[in-house]
Amino acid sequence: MSDFLPTYLLYSILAIIIILPLALMWFFRYWQRKDALGDVNSLVCMLVSVPKEATADPHAASEPVKDFKGMIAPMEQFYSALTTIIHQRNFIDWLFSTPAHISFEIYSVGGVITFGIICPKRIRSIVERQTHSFFPNAQISAGAPPKVFSKEQPNISGVVFEQGKNFVLPLKTYQYLEADPLSTITTALTKLQGSGAAAVQLLIRPISDNWRMHTGIASGHVIANKMHLVNRSGTSRVIGTIGEALKAPKPEEASSSYKQRSPAQEEVLKALQEKGNKTGFETIIRVVLLVETVLRRAKDDSKC
Numbered sequence: 001m002s003d004f005l006p007t008y009l010l011y012s013i014l015a016i017i018i019i020l021p022l023a024l025m026w027f028f029r030y031w032q033r034k035d036a037l038g039d040v041n042s043l044v045c046m047l048v049s050v051p052k053e054a055t056a057d058p059h060a061a062s063e064p065v066k067d068f069k070g071m072i073a074p075m076e077q078f079y080s081a082l083t084t085i086i087h088q089r090n091f092i093d094w095l096f097s098t099p100a101h102i103s104f105e106i107y108s109v110g111g112v113i114t115f116g117i118i119c120p121k122r123i124r125s126i127v128e129r130q131t132h133s134f135f136p137n138a139q140i141s142a143g144a145p146p147k148v149f150s151k152e153q154p155n156i157s158g159v160v161f162e163q164g165k166n167f168v169l170p171l172k173t174y175q176y177l178e179a180d181p182l183s184t185i186t187t188a189l190t191k192l193q194g195s196g197a198a199a200v201q202l203l204i205r206p207i208s209d210n211w212r213m214h215t216g217i218a219s220g221h222v223i224a225n226k227m228h229l230v231n232r233s234g235t236s237r238v239i240g241t242i243g244e245a246l247k248a249p250k251p252e253e254a255s256s257s258y259k260q261r262s263p264a265q266e267e268v269l270k271a272l273q274e275k276g277n278k279t280g281f282e283t284i285i286r287v288v289l290l291v292e293t294v295l296r297r298a299k300d301d302s303k304c
Contacts, residue, residue, distance in 0.1 A: 028095055035097040039120035046117045046128065049139045068180035078134045080279045082127065083206040099206045102127065106200040107146045108189035116145050148197045149290060161285040166231045168214045170275040196291040204281040215276035222269045225261065230268070 082102070103118040119127050131138055149156060163169075174181060189198050221229040261269070 031096040032098050039100055039122070042121040043118055044121050044124050045143060045145045046119075046124070046131075046140050047143055047145075048115045048117060048131065050135060050137055051139070068183070069174055072174045072180075072182075074134045076278075078130060079204075079281070081133075082130050083279050083281070101203055101205045104202040104204070105145065106185065106189065107148055108186075108192055108196075108198045109146045109148055110197075111190055111192065112146075113186050113189055114146050118145070148199050148288070156288060156290050158286065158288040161287070167211075168218045168272070168275075169231060170271040192291060194291075196289075198287070198289045201284075201286040201288075203284040203286070207280050207282050209280065211280045212276050215272050219269055219272045219276070222261070222265055222272065225265070227265060227268070 100120045100123050102123075105116045105118060107114040107116065117127060117131070128140055131140060185200065189200075192198060218230045221227065
């Protein structure tokens with residue numbers, strides 16, 4: 001009996017140590033998923049339009065007209081401010097809920113372009129206030145999004161964009177483009193003929209700042225002239241770093257502790273540092289398209 005009691009206590013303690021964390025994890029995940037499902041069931045759509053005359057101030061004729069970069073810049077501040085507000089959650093909310101998703105969408109139906117913002121009802125007022133704050137002339141109206149597809153048009157082509165390289169590598173932003181990227185997209189959408197329709201969705205959710213650590217690590221690899229480690233996954237990067245440490249240095253590397261970086265490396269380093277200062281999002285980009293050629297091709301295939 002004396003030997004049984006310590007063994008029983010030992011197994012009980014081990015069971016508590018193993019089972020209790022798993023049970024708590026399941027409990028919190030259950031409520032987080034329930035909260036996310038509640039957000040999905042309470043989605044609201046806000047249709048946004050900005051009058052053309054709002055882009056230029058009639059009382060400031062002497063001021064130069066803003067180019068597309070100056071018009072896009074407020075949107076970057078809009079994302080940053082919106083993220084800060086959504087992330088202002090107490091400890092209880094952090095345990096039982098997740099940051100809300102927000103969807104920015106472009107619809108093209110019958111040659112008419114419509115812009116919409118879809119978000120959970122609980123943050124609708126926040127999104128609306130922030131939109132008016134950065135775009136005072138914006139007109140926001142609640143309503144259902146345009147009906148892009150119907151049962152008479154069952155043939156749909158869609159794609160989800162994914163990064164071909166590691167997420168730590170920066171994307172080319174509007175500041176480095178020569179033409180307005182939004183104008184290019186809307187021009188293509190307006191050229192859909194007949195019953196053609198399309199929708200572009202940018203779905204974002206704020207994330208923590210832990211991702212910045214990866215940009216710092218990548219910057220360190222560039223500074224150390226180890227560009228081959230930048231575009232690797234976390235596990236592959238660790239293995240590569242260990243291999244670099246175990247590899248015997250070459251005579252020319254041992255004699256020179258500093259090697260001048262190339263212009264391409266300097267450009268990558270600058271881009272990584274700029275990205276590390278931006279706001280981070282978990283992002284999904286979807287494009288759905290339906291044109292008459294798809295329907296015609298489907299009909300031709302059915303006759304064969």
